[in-house]
Amino acid sequence: MARAFLVPASLRYLDQVARSGSIQKAAKELNVAASAIDRQILLLEQELNVELFERLPRGMRPTSAGDALVTLARRWRMDERRVAADIKQLQGVDQGHVRLVAMDSHANGFLPHFIERLAAEQPRISLEVEIASPDDALSALLSGSADITAIFNLMPRRDVHVHWTTELPFGCVVAPQHPLAKGATVSLQEVVAHPIALQSKALMIRRYLDARYGWLFSDPQKALVTNSLQLVKQLARGGRYVAFTSELDAAPELAAGTLKFLPVRDKGAEPQSVSIAIDARKPISRIGRIVASVLTDEIQLALKNARTSALPDPLPVPEPPEA
Incomplete structure (x- = not known):
């Protein structure tokens, strides 16, 4: 049985052109004639009296109005899938x-x-x-x-x-052989005595550290910064570095015993x-x-x-x- 679409074809075509970057590529993805897609987009532009795409030498890029309509199309397609799933569930599936x-x-x-x-x-x-x-x-x-x-x-x-x-308690991870691993908790003053592997500012825990404990990074010689959590954990496993991260971030290593989690005991350390x-x-x-x-x-x-x-x-x- 052919699939029934609830979202208008014009919006489905618009969404695919935005994803593919051109009408020709969208036509191949949808197995629809390029002329049909082009006609639907032109009709939308006429009805709304606005350009939905910039026609560039190497493809098409949505305008601000196009972006707004693409967002609507994707929301409707998501709702369409949800309704289809709800109907299946009413049928016991x-x-x-x-x-x-x-x-x-x-x-x-x-x-x-x-x-x-x-x-x-x-x-x-x-x-x-x-x-x-x-x-x-x-x-x-x-x-x-x-x-x-x-x-x-x-x-x-x-x-x-x-x-x-x-x-998740605020804390850090160290290798079992690291000097700090002897304790059950750690203070920030103890941490700064050792090299620190830091996550980049794209991550929440780094923003938290910057806002509350910016003095931790006053000595750039002692901190290595990376956007890779996997590298941060590898450095900590090596035994030299301390890494601020959560128990969930390091759960596989903690379960395997290759890292140890130390909650920070300083007053005001928020979970x-x-x-x-x-x-x-x-x-x-x-x-x-x-x-x-x-x-x-x-x-x-x-x-x-x-x-x-x-x-x-x-x-x-x-x-x-x-x-």
């Missing part, structure tokens, strides 16, 4: 497509386990995962290009509904957070709730494994004397 935006640190943490579990438990739910910064993840959620996001340090907003959240959020302006679908629930379970499991590995080994129980 958990089927549909969910777009998730997560952080880079999740890619080698809980995300692979989450994807495998969802595929095994809900094979009719297709998943699209995009890796983004916290700022871009929030923008994707509010623009309608994402259904769910797993995001660090989400500030309260009326247009965002938090499905689940938990606090970080990780949240699973959806757009509060729309009702979440049944499959959205399923995905959010599995995602919550996997994050909680990752944190549990990371924290369990940090507990000291239990003392051996003495055997009773022989009678």
Whole structure:
């Protein structure tokens, strides 16, 4: 049976031209005649009395008006998929497509386990995962290009509904052989006595450090800055560097025992957070709730494994004397 489209063809064509950069490429992607796409876009421009694309020598680029209409088209297409999924669910089938935006640190943490579990438990739910910064993840959620996001340090907003959240102690990670690893906690004064591997200002934890503890970076000789969390963790594992990051960021290494997490004990050190959020302006679908629930379970499991590995080994129980 041919698929029924609820979004007008003109908006679907407009969206594809914006993605492809030209009418010819869009025609190949959609398997539609280029003349049909061109005609629909011209009709839209006539009806709205505005140019929707800049015609350039090497393609087409949306104007400001075009961008606004593309945003509308993508929101409607997302709603279309949601309605189709809701209809399937009314028929007793958990089927549909969910777009998730997560952080880079999740890619080698809980995300692979989450994807495998969802595929095994809900094979009719297709998943699209995009890796983004916290700022871009929030923008994707509010623009309608994402259904769910797993995001660090989400500030309260009326247009965002938090499905689940938990606090993450503010701290740093070191290798087991690092001098600071002997303690259960650490002070910032102790940290600055050692080389520090810093994440770039694109990440929330660095912005927090800059705002609250800018003096940490007064000696540039002792800090290495990178936008790669994986490099930060590798440097910490090497035994020389201290790295400020969360338990969730370093969950695989903490669970494996290759890094140790040390909460910062300084007064005023505020916890970080990780949240699973959806757009509060729309009702979440049944499959959205399923995905959010599995995602919550996997994050909680990752944190549990990371924290369990940090507990000291239990003392051996003495055997009773022989009678």
